[in-house]
Amino acid sequence: MIHDPIPYGRQSIDQTDIDAVVETLKTDFLTQGPKIKEFEELFAKYVGAQYAVAVNNATAGLHLSVLALNFKKGQRVITTPITFVASANCIRYCGGEVWFADIDRESYLLSLESTRALIESKPKGFFAGIIPVDFAGLPVNTEEFRALANEHGLWIIEDACHAPGGYFVDSNGEQQKCGSANYSDICVFSFHPVKHIACGEGGMLTTNSKEIYDTLMLLRSHGITKNNMSENHGGWFYEMQALGFNYRLTDIQCALGISQLAKNDKGLERRNLIAKRYENAFEGKIRFQSLPEKTYNAHHLFVIEIDNRKGLYDFLRASEIFAQIHYIPVHTLPYYQDIGYGEADLANSEGYYSKCISLPMYPTLTDEEQNYVIDKVLTFNEKNI
Structure with missing residues (x-):
C-alpha cells in the first residue's frame, strides 16, 4: 500500500544540484554573472541551436519571441487550444489576435491539416505566424509546418516547454531535437519545477538567427545596451535603444539549470x-x-x-x-x-x-x-x- 501522496509531476533535486547552487551563492555574482552565459551555451549545444537566451520564465520568453519577430498590433497568429494559456496570451500582450486551429485526435498536437484549412480560408497575408506546441513532450513535426509557413510567409515560434530532449526524424533522416530551430524561427522552453529541468522558475529561447538573438538580448534587459552606441561618455555610459523588460534569469537559477541539464x-x-x-x-x-x-x-x-x-x-x-x-x-x-x-x-x-x-x-x-x-x-x- 502506498501511503505518501503521489503528484502528477515533481522536481528531482539531488545533492549535486544543491552543491551547484551553494557554490554560486559564495561567488561575487548572484545575477548578471558568468553562469548565465554558461547555461545558455550548454543549452544551445544540447538542443543543436546556434544561440540561446535565458529568461525569467517561459511566458516572458514567448512575449519576447513575438516582439522579436517584428510583430505589429492587430496581426493574427494561429495556435492550439490544448496548451497552457501563455501560448496564446503572448499574442494578446502584443495587441494581436489569436486564432485557434484544432488538434489531431490521436497525437493531441496542433493539426497540420486544420492549420492549413484555416490559413487557406483567408486572404493571403491574413496571418502572421504559427505557434505549435510540443504537447506532453511529443514533438511537433516542424519541418511540415515550416513548409506550410513558407507557402504563406509566416513565422513559427515552437513552444517546446514540455519537450527538452524530444526529437523527430526529418525527411533527410536527421534527428531534429525540439529547440534546434532548424525549422522554427524561435523555440521556447520552461524551467518550472514540474518540467524536466527545474530552476524554480525560468525559461530559455533558442534561435539560429543572429539578428533575432541580438533583439532578444536587447529586449530581455530593458532595451539597454553598451553596444553600437552613438557616443560614449565613459565606462558608465549606456543607451536604451528599445522599450524592453526586466526578463533576466539569475546566476543562482542558472547554476541549478546547468546541473539539471546534465541529468x-x-x-x-x-x-x-x-x-x-x-x-x-x-x-x-x-x-x-x-x-x-x-x-x-x-x-x-x-x-x-x-x-x-x-x-x-x-x-x-x-x-x-x-x-x-x-x-x-x-x-x-x-x-x-x-x-x-x-x-x-x-x-x-x-x-x-x-x-x-x-x-x-x-x-x-x-x-x-x-x-x-x-x-x-x-x-x-x-x-x-
Whole structure:
C-alpha cells in the first residue's frame, strides 16, 4: 500500500544540484554573472541551436519571441487550444489576435491539416505566424509546418516547454531535437519545477538567427545596451535603444539549470520507461496519446482518456493520487469567450478535454508507486465500462 501522496509531476533535486547552487551563492555574482552565459551555451549545444537566451520564465520568453519577430498590433497568429494559456496570451500582450486551429485526435498536437484549412480560408497575408506546441513532450513535426509557413510567409515560434530532449526524424533522416530551430524561427522552453529541468522558475529561447538573438538580448534587459552606441561618455555610459523588460534569469537559477541539464538524458530514459509501462498496462483498454513513427517523446505528461473523467479524478484523489487535467481548451476560458471565441468550431479539442487526465509522470516515480496508480486506474475503468 502506498501511503505518501503521489503528484502528477515533481522536481528531482539531488545533492549535486544543491552543491551547484551553494557554490554560486559564495561567488561575487548572484545575477548578471558568468553562469548565465554558461547555461545558455550548454543549452544551445544540447538542443543543436546556434544561440540561446535565458529568461525569467517561459511566458516572458514567448512575449519576447513575438516582439522579436517584428510583430505589429492587430496581426493574427494561429495556435492550439490544448496548451497552457501563455501560448496564446503572448499574442494578446502584443495587441494581436489569436486564432485557434484544432488538434489531431490521436497525437493531441496542433493539426497540420486544420492549420492549413484555416490559413487557406483567408486572404493571403491574413496571418502572421504559427505557434505549435510540443504537447506532453511529443514533438511537433516542424519541418511540415515550416513548409506550410513558407507557402504563406509566416513565422513559427515552437513552444517546446514540455519537450527538452524530444526529437523527430526529418525527411533527410536527421534527428531534429525540439529547440534546434532548424525549422522554427524561435523555440521556447520552461524551467518550472514540474518540467524536466527545474530552476524554480525560468525559461530559455533558442534561435539560429543572429539578428533575432541580438533583439532578444536587447529586449530581455530593458532595451539597454553598451553596444553600437552613438557616443560614449565613459565606462558608465549606456543607451536604451528599445522599450524592453526586466526578463533576466539569475546566476543562482542558472547554476541549478546547468546541473539539471546534465541529468536530462537520464531523466528522459526513465520517463520513457514509465510511459512504456503505462502503455503496456492500458493497451486495448484505455486510450492514450499516440507516438508517430521516428519520434522520441520527452514525456512531460502521460495523458489517458476515460469517459467518466471526473469520477476517475475523484477516485484517484481519494487514493492520494493527484492526477491533473491538461488543459481546459483556451478558447473556452472566460477571457477568450468574452472577446469573441464562443462560436469556435474545435470539436477535436473539446472532445479530448472531455476525457483527458494526466497520470503521475516524473523520473523519481517508483515502480511500486506506478503499479499502485495503474491498479487504481484499471480498477476504476473495469467498474465503469
